[in-house]
Amino acid sequence: MxxxxxxxxxxxxxxxxxRGLRRGEELVLSTQLARRCGTSASLVRKDLSYFxxxxxxxxxxxxADLIHAIESILGINKPIALILVGVGSLGRAILRYLQEVPYFNILGAFDNDEKKWGRRVGRVEVLPAHFLRRxxxxxxxxLGVIAIPPEGVEEVVDTLERGGVRGVLSFALAEFEVPRNMVLEFVDIAAELEFLYYxxxxxxT
Amino acid sequence: MxxxxxxxxxxxxxxxxxRGLRRGEELVLSTQLARRCGTSASLVRKDLSYFxxxxxxxxxxxxADLIHAIESILGINKPIALILVGVGSLGRAILRYLQEVPYFNILGAFDNDEKKWGRRVGRVEVLPAHFLRRxxxxxxxxLGVIAIPPEGVEEVVDTLERGGVRGVLSFALAEFEVPRNMVLEFVDIAAELEFLYYxxxxxxT
DNA sequence: TAGATTGTTAATCGATTAACAATC
DNA sequence: TAGATTGTTAATCGATTAACAATC
Structure with a gap:
């Protein structure tokens, strides 16, 4: 495992x-990679040896070879089809960011707010949220990315799951009593800061 | 430990x-809390028993009592003084979001771009990045929050560290060869999605 | 070949779970 | 008191480290 x-x-x-490749680096040692990534050389070698x-x-x-190898382990040697739900200020920012990553293929963005329908964020059009199921x-x-208030997350996750989406990244914590046939991750900026502060x-001391 | x-x-x-309190809940069992938070009852009790x-x-x-207890464990019963560096689209979104959290006190936002100086995002004014040290x-x-491209992160972290900031949340991964007298966390949305996809x-299967 | 670093094994460390005595 | 759930202990599980044999 x-x-x-x-x-x-x-x-x-x-x-x-x-970054190394951009600098013209051809070979890298486990000790170098470890130092740059904040781990240990042992762990770098162990991590890679699983594959x-x-x-x-x-x-x-x-x-160059290792980059290729890791890309194919992660599966990002082919495009990943993404959608985003919730085009508020955070959603818009994420949408812009995701378009900069070459292997992300953003198929659409969805929002409840009528005023946003038809607008574009970069190359991506905002569609009515009720189009999502169809x-x-x-x-x-x-994968789906959710940037809406916590109350709505459960319902959107339901729709995504039924629609065959196998992974969701939500920017609001939700209570997830229902076990799901998908992978669900939460990024909570406030929680990160609380942890950092602690x-x-x-x-x- | x-x-x-x-x-x-x-x-x-x-x-x-x-959320329970808002619903009028007075007592909660470790089993209930565990189910809602996606952990086990054992772990809920163990986690709390450390404190x-x-x-x-x-x-x-x-x-109500447990909320208070956890708040004071985390130290968020008093305001946390924050600044943000990098008022691009992501930075702006984060800035708006942070202002909604009552115990975050955002003292300022900093950016390189002259055109942004003096503008406000909500209640927070954008200041020139070279004012940061002063x-x-x-x-x-x-705590500092950094939302700038990866190349600049190292320098900003230096400045923050020398300025007495003890924790930094960066939205770009940086190579951090230098061990620091602060806590450094990275949130990388692309990395989260890669993990989710895997x-x-x-x-x- | 000699030198160096990987890949791997065994030992250590840390976190989670399961079970139950303490007690409200 | 009887019933229930916490707090805690010991056992399990998993991840990291250290050391070294394999080998380029």
Missing amino acids: IPEATIRRLSVYLRCLR GGFGIKGKGYRV FLEENPVD KANKLK | IPEATIRRLSVYLRCLR GGFGIKGKGYRV FLEENPVD KANKLK
């Missing part, structure tokens, strides 16, 4: 490796 | 408890 933390670190390695032997003993890892029947969607206070 | 995961869960419990005995044996936990000398700041694909 591969630890979840390993998968998360692969994303971090990928970013460090890409195969990507390194050259005595030499290190070929940067849209999912006609377009296979991998740790920062411990640091002082 | 208290697990980091425990602290993160406290934030989640807090949100579930507040004391907040429950009533045979009865459960008084919702600003920190005159205003004690608990897990969603495993789910199918």
Whole structure:
């Protein structure tokens, strides 16, 4: 069984490796990658070894090859079909950001607010939220991103699940009593800051 | 030693408890809280027991009391002084969101772009990024939020650290070779989606 | 070949679970 | 008191580290 933390670190390695490649780096050692990514060399080697032997003993890892290997482990060597629900200020910002990532294919954005329908954020058109169900029947969607107030999350998650979406990232915490046939993650900025504040206070003492 | 995961869960419990309180709930059982927050009853009791005995044996936990207890554990019973660096589309959205949380006191927002100086996002004024160092000398700041491209993160973190900020939340991954006398957290939306996509694909098989 | 670093194993560390005694 | 649920302990599970044999 591969630890979840390993998968998360692969994303971090990928970013460090890409930056290395841009700088013209050809080989990288587990010690270097570890230092840059804030882990240990042991862990870098262990993480990679779950998926195969990507390194050259005595030499290190070929940067370009390792980037490819990690991309195909994560499955991002082909486009990921995304939609966004909730085009408020946060939703709009996320929508802009997601369009900058080459392997994200944003199929549409949905909102309740009539005034937003038909508007574009970058290349993506805002559609009425009640089109969502129909849209999912006609377009296979991998992941959904939700940026609406907490009260609405449950219902939207239901619709996405029935529409075949297998993963959801929500920017509002929701109570999720219902076990679901999908992967559900929450990003709560206030919670991150609370955690940070607690740790920062411990640091002082 | 208290697990980091425990602290993160406290934030989640807090949100579930507040929602319960709004519904008029007076007592809550560890089993109920666990179900709503996606953990186990054992873990709820263990997490709370690190900080004391907040429950009533045979009865459960008084919702209002537990909310207070968790707030003072996290230290959010007094305002947290925050600043934001980088007032792009994501920064603006975060700035709006943070202003909605009662215990966050946003002292200022900073940006490189001259055109943004003097503008307001809600109640917060955008100041020139080169004012930051001086600003920190005159205003004690608990936490900083960074929403700028990755290249600039290192320098801003330096400035914040020297200015006495003890915790930073960055929305761009940065390579952090330098060990720091502060707590540094990264939120990377693309990385979250990559993780979600990997897990969603495993789910199918 | 000699030198260096990977991949892997065993040991350690930490977090979660399960079970139950304490007690409201 | 009897019933119920907390707080806590010991057992389990999982992830990280350290050390080294394999090998480029």
